[in-house]
Amino acid sequence: MTVPPGSDPAAVLSALGRSWTWLLGSAVATLVPGVLVLVWPDETLHVLAVLIGLYLLVTGLFRFVAVFAREDHGERLPGLLLSVLYVLAGVLCLRNPLQTITALSLIVGVVWLVSGVLTLYTALAARDLPHRGFVLAAALLAVVAGIVVLALPTESARALTRLLGLWLVLLGLAEVVLALAWRAALRRAGLTRPG
Incomplete structure (x- = not known):
């Protein structure tokens, strides 16, 4: 990432959001909590809520910066909405980590569903999106995961x-x-x- 000294913050965020290492950092921020949750599935709901809350906050920040890498300002609105949704959901999870598994399920289900729909919109609206099929598949997977979690919010914690x-x-x-x-x-x- 090369940004001239004295650049405006939007230019810095744009250069950072275009960096492949920033995308890799976002991937690690998603992968690590997933591995932790799979390795320790019997941990308490408190730990699960904290892990999911931190994941949502960090992902929201990564997505916020990535929005500035988009050339078309019309594509930024869905990304901004998505980053705000992630941050708010993360705050909700961290604010009351002892909430029921149903409440945590609903928060995560809504985030995944809205995230999938907004990503789907972006993938369909952005004609020159690289790896468009891959992004569409990930968006559909998010929509399906959100629907499943919302449809079965009272299933067991495990x-x-x-x-x-x-x-x-x-x-x-x-x-x-x-x-x-x-x-x-x-x-x-x-x-x-x-x-």
């Missing part, structure tokens, strides 16, 4: 924990692939150094 952990791991791996594809595209365009 089932929800496994579903959340598995979804976060799959999403994190998808984001790693996307980050590496972005790095390859930047190298082909001569915009980054090899190695």
